[in-house]
Every structure is written in C-alpha cells, then in structure tokens.
Amino acid sequence: MLLGSDSRDRLGSLRLRARGVVEGAMGGQHRNPHRGASVEFAEYKEYAPGDEIRHIDWRAWGRVDRYFVKQFEDETNYRAYLLLDTSGSMDFSLEERQTKLQAASTLLAAISWILLAQGDAPGLLCFDERPGNYLPPSSKRSQFEEICRLAEGARATGRTSVESALSRIAERVQARSLVCLFSDFLEQGDDLLRLAKVLRRKGHEVALFHLLDPAERDLPFEGLTLFEGLEGEEELLAEPDDLREEYARLFAAHLARIEQGARASDLEYQRVSTDEDGIAAVRAFVAARQRRKGGR
DSSP states (O other): OOOOHHHHHHTOOHHHHHHHHHHHHHTTTSSOOSTTOOSTTTTEEEOOTTSOGGGBOHHHHHHHSSOEEESOTTOOOOEEEEEEEOSGGGGOOOTTOOOHHHHHHHHHHHHHHHHHHTTOEEEEEEESSSEEEEEOOOOSTTHHHHHHHHHHTOOOOSOOOHHHHHHHHHHHOOSSEEEEEEEOOTTOOHHHHHHHHHHHHTTOEEEEEEEEOHHHHHOOOOSSEEEOOTTSOOOEEEOHHHHHHHHHHHHHHHHHHHHHHHHHTTOEEEEEETTSOSHHHHHHHHHHHHHHHHHO
C-alpha cells in the first residue's frame, strides 16, 4: 500500500532527516584530530578539542551552524546541480516505508549540506516530464533551507523525462560543475546515458543516485493482484507467481544496463533502497569525490 499522510508526518522534517544522515555518515570520522586520518572525509572534518581554532571554516559555520576544520586551503569551489525526479512513480512505497521521493529528497538535502560545508554552491531542479521548479546554485547561508523547502514541497505526479532535465542543465553549466541526478530510472533510455556522457566529456562530474523500493525488486505480492501504473499506464490484473521469475530476470537486466552504462562512462553510480538510511550512499559519494580530486 502507499504510505499515508500520517506516516509521512512521522518521518519528521526533511531538514532533520538530512542532518541525521550527515551526522551518521560522519560518525567516527571526526574523532581523530590528525589531518588525513580519514580517507572518506579528507576534505574537511568536524571540529574536535585539540584542533587549531584558526583552521575553522567560519563560512561553513554560518551556513550549517556547525564547526568544520579546513583540510585543503586550495580547494576550488564547485557549482552543483541537483536534479530531483518528481514523477508519479517516485510516490511508490510499501509496508510503511518512505517513498522513493522522500528517500531521494533526504539524500539530496544531506549532500547539499556537505557541499555547502565544503564551500561549494548547490542548486536544485525538480522535474517530471518537463523541468519544473529551479533554484540556481548558491553558497549563501540560506541555500540549505531553500533546497529543503523546495524539495519538501515537491509532489510526485505525471510521467518522467530524465532527458529533458539533463538537457536543461547541459544548457546552463559552463565552468567545471557537479551534476547529481536522483531518480528511479524506470523509463531510462539511451538518451539518459548519452546526455550524461556529454556532460562527462566536457569535464563535469556526474553522479547517478538510483532509488529503488525493495518491492520493485522482489515482487512480494500474493494472490490475484491489481497492479496500477503511477504514470498513467493501464491497470494489470495478474497472479504474481506467474510473473515473478520473468519479472526478476527483466528487472535485473534493467538494473545492470544502467549500472554498467554508468560505470563505462565514468559516471558515479549509487543504488539506494528506500529501506536504507542513505548513510552509506553519502559516504561513498564523498569518498568518490575525494578520489577524483586526488587524481587531478
């Protein structure tokens, strides 16, 4: 069943959820005061007793109200374009889990928090079949609140066109930038990877966050079931037992195609299940960025 409004409210505000993910991802990473002790968070660490006050990043404190110690004084600020899929399929949830849109929004907000702490400038574009609400990249103090407000107000409706969102961003990016795409990629086509490859060839970093509900993978339904499309597709009345084996094969092939295409094109790829808290994905994202910067 879909997640009801009362259950959605119990999940808490997006700002608090994002803060919990960031703190979970950084847990244990900031306790050693020696620079370079953490590979994943080598770009900065939260202030701990014994760190030199002169290394505190006061701009980051002003944005996210926490103290971070600079790790690299020569870090170049990035513009980051965060693309959030708000199509109808992102509203799917089963067994009182968060929806894919909620999971994506939490992950997106957590990453924007980290980017701001690093001195980068994140922005947000919501999209379904067309590009929707857009918040330009900025490193101003209020940007995190603006991103949370826009993402929390998003409603999952309509069909999806990842290609239209990537095309819009491709028109806007100029200097070396970071593009993060949060979607379930159910209607993924060759144009998605083609456009992502174009951005990558132009020197931009591209990260794909693939949101997945476990029920989409396992098809755990029993007995005659009415399947309803969330993006205008026709209803289907079927016995899940008759479909499960072939469905699993096709779905696994779909996932493999996206992941293998992303890896082959030097795109960061993270698969995120809605029954996870997003901490592992955030850690992997920060570690990947550090590896790229270390390789420049």
